[in-house]
Amino acid sequence: MNLLLPPCFCILILMISSLKIMVSYYFILIFIALKAYLSTPKFVKTLTDISEELITVANRTEYLREELKKVNLKLPGSVYLPFVSGILSILYL
Numbered sequence: 654m655n656l657l658l659p660p661c662f663c664i665l666i667l668m669i670s671s672l673k674i675m676v677s678y679y680f681i682l683i684f685i686a687l688k689a690y691l692s693t694p695k696f697v698k699t700l701t702d703i704s705e706e707l708i709t710v711a712n713r714t715e716y717l718r719e720e721l722k723k724v725n726l727k728l729p730g731s732v733y734l735p736f737v738s739g740i741l742s743i744l745y746l
Contacts, residue, residue: 699724 703720710716 696724696728
């Protein structure tokens, strides 16, 4: 038995499938943007952790070199650090 759907149902099924793909794509974009955004606070936290540990270490120069090498290996392609200069820096204080 061959069951044929009316054209309107076929169009509806295609629209639902397209919507699912669009929603999936949207969530992927949000995930990528969130991951990129969180890379900056993670980078700053890593540097802060290194500086706190650096206080207790005897050979600071060697420790700092080794830790910065580790950071460099994990560093993403881009980290945004908002440095503001001039009159705008007063507004952010």
